[in-house]
Amino acid sequence: MQTVKMVISGAVNAGKTEFIRSISEIEVVSTERRASDDTKLIKKETTVAMDFGRIAVADDLVLHLFGTPGQKRFDFMWEILSEGMLGLVVLVDSTRPETFRETNRIIEFFTSYRDTAYVIAANKQDRPNAWSPDELRLALRQPPHIKVLPCVASQRESVKNILLELLYVIMQRSED
Amino acid sequence: MALVGNIRDFGLSDFLYLVDRGYKTGCLHLRRGDEQAILYFEKGKLIYAARREGEQLGDMLIRQGKLTPEQLEQARQVQNGSTNGMTLTQIILSENMMSQEDLQQTLQTHTEESVYGLFGWPDGEFRFEQGQKPDVNEPVMPVPLPVENLIMEGVRRIDEWGRIKDRIPSTDMIVRFLDQPGAKAKGVKLSPEEWRVFARINGKDTLADIAQKTNLSEFDVCRIVYGFVTAGLVDVVKKPRPAPLSSSPRGAQPMEMPRIKKSLVSRIINRIRGM
Numbered sequence: 001m002q003t004v005k006m007v008i009s010g011a012v013n014a015g016k017t018e019f020i021r022s023i024s025e026i027e028v029v030s031t032e033r034r035a036s037d038d039t040k041l042i043k044k045e046t047t048v049a050m051d052f053g054r055i056a057v058a059d060d061l062v063l064h065l066f067g068t069p070g071q072k073r074f075d076f077m078w079e080i081l082s083e084g085m086l087g088l089v090v091l092v093d094s095t096r097p098e099t100f101r102e103t104n105r106i107i108e109f110f111t112s113y114r115d116t117a118y119v120i121a122a123n124k125q126d127r128p129n130a131w132s133p134d135e136l137r138l139a140l141r142q143p144p145h146i147k148v149l150p151c152v153a154s155q156r157e158s159v160k161n162i163l164l165e166l167l168y169v170i171m172q173r174s175e176d
Numbered sequence: 177m178a179l180v181g182n183i184r185d186f187g188l189s190d191f192l193y194l195v196d197r198g199y200k201t202g203c204l205h206l207r208r209g210d211e212q213a214i215l216y217f218e219k220g221k222l223i224y225a226a227r228r229e230g231e232q233l234g235d236m237l238i239r240q241g242k243l244t245p246e247q248l249e250q251a252r253q254v255q256n257g258s259t260n261g262m263t264l265t266q267i268i269l270s271e272n273m274m275s276q277e278d279l280q281q282t283l284q285t286h287t288e289e290s291v292y293g294l295f296g297w298p299d300g301e302f303r304f305e306q307g308q309k310p311d312v313n314e315p316v317m318p319v320p321l322p323v324e325n326l327i328m329e330g331v332r333r334i335d336e337w338g339r340i341k342d343r344i345p346s347t348d349m350i351v352r353f354l355d356q357p358g359a360k361a362k363g364v365k366l367s368p369e370e371w372r373v374f375a376r377i378n379g380k381d382t383l384a385d386i387a388q389k390t391n392l393s394e395f396d397v398c399r400i401v402y403g404f405v406t407a408g409l410v411d412v413v414k415k416p417r418p419a420p421l422s423s424s425p426r427g428a429q430p431m432e433m434p435r436i437k438k439s440l441v442s443r444i445i446n447r448i449r450g451m
Contacts, residue, residue: 004436004444023451057447061440086436098185101342112414129180138194139186160448167445174438 002061009068009106010091011099015123015153016067017051022159024053087166088118094130119166121151184299189406192323196220203308208300216310221320225290247273263312283317295330324407331403340402347394349412352379373400
């Protein structure tokens with residue numbers, strides 16, 4: 001069985017959990033939640049908020065979706081998660097410009113070590129006062145060749161579109 | 177639909193950059209406590225700014241000694257009788273009450289000073305109403321003002337190291353020109369110090385290197401380069417890591433992702449399409 005990985009990142013509350021939940025074939029596993037029968041066994045230590053989803057492509061191929069922790073103190077997880085990833089979706093809360101700086105930091109991190117295929121998903125486009133993808137491109141100072149796409153993470157078709165656009169970027173870089 | 181936020185998180189210079197590159201028309205409303213400001217843009221250029229809403233052109237020009245109250249009354253009578261929606265600016269010029277050059281200079285000075293003061297706000301709510309145009313009585317400049325110089329001057333007035341560090345976290349970063357800085361640079365007026373830094377940008381030297389070569393302090397170089405970055409002239413990037421001995425010929429470039437087969441990607445695409 002071959003597994004491939006995509007990482008879904010973004011600032012806190014950008015919509016990572018919702019994004020993975022909309023497309024995952026399994027209930028999204030979030031490491032912040034604990035099964036009640038494990039409660040006694042769990043030590044009292046800081047937990048990492050991370051989401052995990054899965055799409056079975058075929059009997060021999062599975063796509064895993066990992067949502068990164070958004071909080072700065074868990075930066076160390078990003079390097080671990082980025083190992084062997086196919087590509088990256090950077091989710092942005094289009095209604096909160098106060099998160100744009102953090103978003104840039106995330107993009108900078110993931111692209112500084114590896115030539116990462118990524119797209120930016122301008123989430124919450126259904127909300128009033130959402131900045132449009134074009135406005136986000138300028139605000140994030142992204143070059144023209146980077147895709148900045150409209151997204152509503154609660155809608156499956158919207159999430160599918162984002163993943164497909166990322167896959168098209170990956171396809172351009174792949175070999176025959 | 178309005179763009180809203182706080183300039184604590186998304187600075188005024190960043191917003192001016194967005195308006196310029198986005199070729200935007202509309203009105204930026206700013207509020208901080210009891211203070212208010214409005215800035216009107218047309219196709220990415222500034223046409224009017226005031227630190228309080230509703231300031232009348234005529235009152236401002238009388239205050240500046242450029243018009244008499246009688247001239248203002250005459251202009252208003254002409255405006256009331258006009259059927260084609262002429263602005264007060266247009267009437268003042270057509271009635272030869274002021275020359276275009278004098279009116280432009282007066283309004284430009286007033287507008288620039290209104291904007292420069294805003295760069296000192298540490299915070300403030302902003303709301304950008306797309307497409308909103310000024311009233312015919314508002315003092316718009318005959319010639320709209322490009323924003324690059326506003327950004328540069330605004331940055332010159334910023335002392336806060338914190339804001340600079342946000343964009344330039346270390347002096348070990350390399351400065352390089354963006355795609356076509358020549359075109360943008362034509363509109364920008366630089367001080368001699370700024371020229372010294374500008375001339376040293378070669379895509380290889382770090383800010384620390386530039387400070388050493390220009391005999392300027394690292395703070396001053398960072399502040400000047402911050403202005404260039406905000407005006408969209410240059411970019412700052414991390415110094416590439418030294419390549420390990422066994423690395424690929426690309427050396428210090430970011431590591432390439434392992435090559436993946438098209439067939440694999442194709443299978444995933446087909447699966448997701450079918451979901």
